[in-house]
Amino acid sequence: MAFHSGFVAIVGRPNVGKSTLLNTLIGQKIAIMSDKPQTTRNRIQGVLTRESEQIVFLDTPGIHKPKHRLGDYMVRVAEHTLQEVDVILFVVDVTEKFDDRDQHIIELLRRVQTPTFLVVNKIDAVSPAQILPVIESYRHHLTFQEVLPISARAKDNTDTLVDLLVPLLPEGPKYYPADQVTDYPERFIVAELIREKVLQLTREEIPHSVAVNVEQMQHKEENDVLYISANIFTERTSQKAILIGKNGDMLKRVGSLARYDIERLLGSKSFLELWVKVKKDWRNQEHMLRSFGFHE
Numbered sequence: 001m002a003f004h005s006g007f008v009a010i011v012g013r014p015n016v017g018k019s020t021l022l023n024t025l026i027g028q029k030i031a032i033m034s035d036k037p038q039t040t041r042n043r044i045q046g047v048l049t050r051e052s053e054q055i056v057f058l059d060t061p062g063i064h065k066p067k068h069r070l071g072d073y074m075v076r077v078a079e080h081t082l083q084e085v086d087v088i089l090f091v092v093d094v095t096e097k098f099d100d101r102d103q104h105i106i107e108l109l110r111r112v113q114t115p116t117f118l119v120v121n122k123i124d125a126v127s128p129a130q131i132l133p134v135i136e137s138y139r140h141h142l143t144f145q146e147v148l149p150i151s152a153r154a155k156d157n158t159d160t161l162v163d164l165l166v167p168l169l170p171e172g173p174k175y176y177p178a179d180q181v182t183d184y185p186e187r188f189i190v191a192e193l194i195r196e197k198v199l200q201l202t203r204e205e206i207p208h209s210v211a212v213n214v215e216q217m218q219h220k221e222e223n224d225v226l227y228i229s230a231n232i233f234t235e236r237t238s239q240k241a242i243l244i245g246k247n248g249d250m251l252k253r254v255g256s257l258a259r260y261d262i263e264r265l266l267g268s269k270s271f272l273e274l275w276v277k278v279k280k281d282w283r284n285q286e287h288m289l290r291s292f293g294f295h296e
Helices: 018-026 069-081 100-110 128-139 158-168 186-201 237-244 246-266 286-291
Strands: 004-011 044-049 053-059 087-093 116-121 146-149 211-220 225-234 269-278
Touching: 004 018, 004 158, 018 044, 018 053, 018 087, 018 158, 053 158, 087 100, 087 128, 087 158, 116 128, 116 158, 128 146, 146 158, 186 211, 186 225, 186 246, 225 237, 225 246, 237 246, 237 269, 246 269
Parallel strands: 004 053, 004 087, 087 116, 116 146, 225 269
Antiparallel strands: 044 053, 211 225
């Protein structure tokens, strides 16, 4: 039997559930999740390998109107991805109406010849009667290869989604070992897990001004503990105070929750040391963006 492999982009406006869908399809958490828009900043690559096929999913940053250089980078990453894949999954939120942001994505999709699925997410949040009008509002603007209502969180129709993708994959090699689920290094995933906890625990002024850099990861064999030192960068001194919290309580909560996920991911006990530093206006500084790994 011939082996098939290919690349599938997951695109859509912010906060429609793209990262949740990626994690569900892979069967493991590799992309961070939050109810804050624009959580994903890089193109996260997840690998699903089955007996006769391998699908490499690319979870892209939400396409939005950028307000700084980091935003410009995020949108460029998402747009360039459309040129590089075999199939595109355009993910929309069934609880939200079609708007200008969707129209912008539709215009981008019209420029490529790539087969595109309309993936209508969060159907567990509405009645069945509410789904069809949403589908028709998108069909009015673009012809889709497939249209599939799903719930990424409830894993409803996600297996069907994979089965629909397989016939569109070309014959090809196994790009990654069968047990590999992402091509990102452990330091990147650990940094993202720490940033996820900041997003979950802090108020509106904090989330988008935060970056995390893992300075050190060292496994000590004598006590079988992974020692991790990481810096949390933000743009203002007032934000640093919020991130640390009274008597360091906020930073302790971030560390405790992040350590739990890190230990589940890496299968090792860990000691996590966090520091908060201020880098003024880092999202508009090219050298800072590159130091945090934001480059095309």
